[in-house]
Amino acid sequence: MARTSSDIALKARTADEASARPKPRLDLFKFVPFRLNRLAAEVSSALSVEYQERHGLDIPAWRVIATLGFRNDACSAQYISQCTRTHKSTISRAVTALLRDGLIERVENEADRREFRLQLTRKGRALYEELFPQLLRREDEILACLSAQERKQLSALLGKIEQSLDLIQTSEEADAKQAY
Numbered sequence: 001m002a003r004t005s006s007d008i009a010l011k012a013r014t015a016d017e018a019s020a021r022p023k024p025r026l027d028l029f030k031f032v033p034f035r036l037n038r039l040a041a042e043v044s045s046a047l048s049v050e051y052q053e054r055h056g057l058d059i060p061a062w063r064v065i066a067t068l069g070f071r072n073d074a075c076s077a078q079y080i081s082q083c084t085r086t087h088k089s090t091i092s093r094a095v096t097a098l099l100r101d102g103l104i105e106r107v108e109n110e111a112d113r114r115e116f117r118l119q120l121t122r123k124g125r126a127l128y129e130e131l132f133p134q135l136l137r138r139e140d141e142i143l144a145c146l147s148a149q150e151r152k153q154l155s156a157l158l159g160k161i162e163q164s165l166d167l168i169q170t171s172e173e174a175d176a177k178q179a180y
Helices: 005-020 032-055 059-070 077-084 088-100 122-145 148-164 171-177
Strands: 104-108 116-120
Touching (some): 059 104, 077 088, 116 122
Antiparallel strands (some): 104 116
16 A cells, blocks of 8 residues: 555654643652651651650650560660661661660570570569650641541551551561561
8 A cells, every 4th residue: 555645644643642741740649658658757757756756766766665665575776777778777776776765685596696686674664655645646636637437448458558568567477488
């Protein structure tokens, strides 16, 4: 089939129109990973007021205390780093400060005497017991914009995403695996 000048002109015009249209762009405000990250940062910041202003703890230090607080036994700094998705050097600095402040202590790992595990001291446990009800109250304030049914739906949806990423979803599961 022979091409006519009108076919060529139509093709050129179509190409010009296509190049004149704006190219699709990634709208970060609709991109779920961005939205989740931004929400996590804002919620973490809102919660940090409870322990930062009153107790001088930064976010990494609270993550160490919170992780040790929910566990039944001591764990490694590596476990805390994996569990909280916080870089190991950041957790290491937090551990050093918390050891200095007497909020956590090292205990020898009976299975491997070269390794030390971490646990809350009495002082650290008292701080955890004081803080977690305040943080739960603050969480309720943050989620107050959702109905009880919406909260259940949000929890279920987050659980599905966590499961799809093969993330541990309960403290019991984390304890049973002795790793994150």
